[in-house]
Amino acid sequence: MFKKLRTRIIIITMAITTAVLVLAGSFIMLFSSTMRPEPMFRLEVDFSNISNPLSFDDRELKNFIESDRIDGSNRLLIALLSVGATVEVIVFVIVYSLSQKIIEPVKDSYEKQKLFIANASHELKTPLAIIQANMEALDVDKDNEKWKTNIENEVTHANKLVLDLLQLAKMDAGSIDKAASEQIDLNNVITERIEIFQPKFSGKITLSKKTKDLKQTLPKQDFLQVLDILLDNATKYGNKKITITLNQNELSVANDGATVEKKDLEKIFDRFYQTDKTKEGSGLGLAIAKAICEQNNWRISCESNKKTTTFNVEL
Numbered sequence: 001m002f003k004k005l006r007t008r009i010i011i012i013t014m015a016i017t018t019a020v021l022v023l024a025g026s027f028i029m030l031f032s033s034t035m036r037p038e039p040m041f042r043l044e045v046d047f048s049n050i051s052n053p054l055s056f057d058d059r060e061l062k063n064f065i066e067s068d069r070i071d072g073s074n075r076l077l078i079a080l081l082s083v084g085a086t087v088e089v090i091v092f093v094i095v096y097s098l099s100q101k102i103i104e105p106v107k108d109s110y111e112k113q114k115l116f117i118a119n120a121s122h123e124l125k126t127p128l129a130i131i132q133a134n135m136e137a138l139d140v141d142k143d144n145e146k147w148k149t150n151i152e153n154e155v156t157h158a159n160k161l162v163l164d165l166l167q168l169a170k171m172d173a174g175s176i177d178k179a180a181s182e183q184i185d186l187n188n189v190i191t192e193r194i195e196i197f198q199p200k201f202s203g204k205i206t207l208s209k210k211t212k213d214l215k216q217t218l219p220k221q222d223f224l225q226v227l228d229i230l231l232d233n234a235t236k237y238g239n240k241k242i243t244i245t246l247n248q249n250e251l252s253v254a255n256d257g258a259t260v261e262k263k264d265l266e267k268i269f270d271r272f273y274q275t276d277k278t279k280e281g282s283g284l285g286l287a288i289a290k291a292i293c294e295q296n297n298w299r300i301s302c303e304s305n306k307k308t309t310t311f312n313v314e315l
Contacts (some may be wrong), residue, residue: 006099013095021084125152164284174244179219186214197231203240222292229285231310251313262303
């Protein structure tokens with residue numbers, strides 16, 4: 001498919017180049033044939049006093065002039081053809097070498113879309129299979145409560161996955177309006193989220209405050225969603241400690257989990273990418289966090305060493 005696309009780019013470019021050269025050459029030939037340059041001076045010779053003047057044949061003179069004009073036109077045509085052929089070769093070489101770079105973003109986008117569909121199908125397949133198995137167990141086991149609970153959990157999981165996919169799709173299409181900004185106290189907001197996430201984490205979540213008064217005007221729901229994603233990620237991969245550092249323009253969430261390799265850091269915000277496949281989750285959280293940050297002109301990044309893995313959000 002991409003070879004055909006590359007061939008079409010080359011053919012279309014060469015066709016346009018040829019058409020322009022032919023049109024330009026035709027105008028030059030037409031212009032040169034209609035123009036008659038006026039002589040800079042006229043030489044007049046009086047042959048009346050010459051006893052034996054030279055005899056001129058008008059037809060021979062006209063033929064000589066016409067022959068000279070044709071020769072000039074032929075030389076001009078040859079020059080135009082030579083220049084046109086040279087331009088065609090240069091354009092072909094340039095287009096041929098650049099066409100691969102031109103279609104590279106399209107190819108990457110296509111490959112990511114294929115991977116996105118394959119991963120989404122796989123992620124949805126798992127909860128649906130569990131739901132089906134539990135539905136079958138309902139008919140066999142009289143104790144239905146545990147099967148019902150399993151079904152509810154997997155339905156919630158599948159529903160969240162679908163909502164995440166829809167949110168990413170809308171962000172890609174630019175159909176989500178930017179949330180309205182409001183003034184919030186970052187200290188209070190983060191403290192509330194810590195209280196919600198603390199029961200999910202066996203270690204301790206602490207907030208390191210650099211400034212007492214941390215009021216910011218920003219989209220609250222977007223900020224909360226990014227914060228929740230980072231806290232959820234930290235509780236999954238952290239061991240004993242999660243530290244949130246906050247100042248006027250930057251939020252950092254660090255955990256003491258396993259070191260993220262450099263090759264993984266480059267892909268950590270890709271959709272469905274997970275450094276540890278054994279952990280729960282769809283691999284969409286960090287991709288959504290990045291999309292939200294880009295939508296609000298925030299900058300999100302990740303760094304990891306032997307002690308901590310830290311996500312930084314510059315507001």
